[in-house]
Amino acid sequence: MGEIKKSILVVAESINVEDSSGSKANVALIKNLQKAGFNIKVYHYTRSEIQMSGVDCVAITENRKSLLFLLSRLSNLGRKYLSFDLNRVFEKYSGFSLAHLNDRNSIVRGLRNIEDFKPDLVLTLSKGASFRPHHALLRIPEFHSKWVAYIHDPYPMHSYPRPYDWVEPGHQQKRKFFLQVAEKALYAAYPSKLLAEWMESYYPPLKGKRVIVPHQIVEGKIDTSELPDFFKQEAFTIVHAGALMSARNPMGLIKAFGMFLKVVPEAASNSQLLFLGPKSIYANKFEKIKEELSQFYSSDDNLPFAQVHAIQYSAAVNVILEAKGPISPFLPGKFPHCIQAGKPILLLGPYYSESRRLLGDDYPWWSEIDDVEKISEIIGGLYQTWKASKCEAGYNYENLNKYLSIDYLSDQLLRL
16 A cells, blocks of 8 residues: 555544444544554543554543533532432533533643644544534634544434434534534544435535545454353354344344244254343343243343454354334444454345445345344245355455455545
8 A cells, every 4th residue: 555644633532442332433443544554643532541552542531620520520419319410401501411511621631732743634533422522623723624523423313313213402502513513624524325415414514525434344363262151153143232222123033033933943953043232121021032032142231342243253144233214324333343254144224224235235134124024034044054054154245345444444534
């Protein structure tokens, strides 16, 4: 690729891969930026000292002496002992909690201490629905001409497609904030083409600023030597890894798996369906299902990322489960892990989906999440293929491996 001189200041909310899928995606992107030859410096608000090999990382400290910090702690005490939530009242009118604003100010203070690094680009990476680094960058106008605002999900939450129907306190103020981001950032980066189109429909100033930076595959050896006891290495194992939001209803898949076992009774002794992630609103249903379906397993909490990655790599089938709705513009954080595993992906989601767009219109293992008969048929076909050992070499995702690679990432950023 030749020598690359471009310097990038990365402002990340977290680089702890254990705290969220967003942080995992942040770390993968940072690692590949470094491997691509960019001169990287990372300022992060993880609230703990974390270093990455070959990357200069600086932990931004929380300002615990500010009035906002004091008020946020008093609000926590009021909520605990007086059933009065000052934060919620404050957020309703300002759009943001006291803690959020203190965090923003802490990040601004940390970035203003930079003296020895002159970046060509400033890349803000957030997680969940907070966008704290983006909020901080609005307060530093000298960075706006270099700012690449990474937008990983729709914002605010009432901008999510149906069936998501969240409306947060202060949502109009949140929209005004993001309109400022759309206006001030030089570029808007997205993991998904459909997400870019979706956000541009809400925020016209984003048009013409688009750059697609998909979630990354990080090359490296995957340690499969310490798989958990519940994972049967010789079985036909279907794995769903990640949090189950309420709209991502897993019951169609579970019913289809049960139907598959009835149609193919021989599979009962060498098949399993695993759900790995924190407890969800489906936890009570899962406990009842376990009593009736011994081949079903669900974890009670998050497992270490390295272990989940090893399970995905060792599974027969990995599942991507999306909400039932007209469109799913998200690129799941686990998408590159599933591609890297090289195993069939059972994609359950709407017709208009970024995952389906990338896998292709003729992808054979796709269904709506509630089409139990079709899902059962797909599982049956995958089982027969697995049984015949035709999947030993894995599934060929050659084009997607390139799309999620360092070379594509480098090309996208060097064009800016």
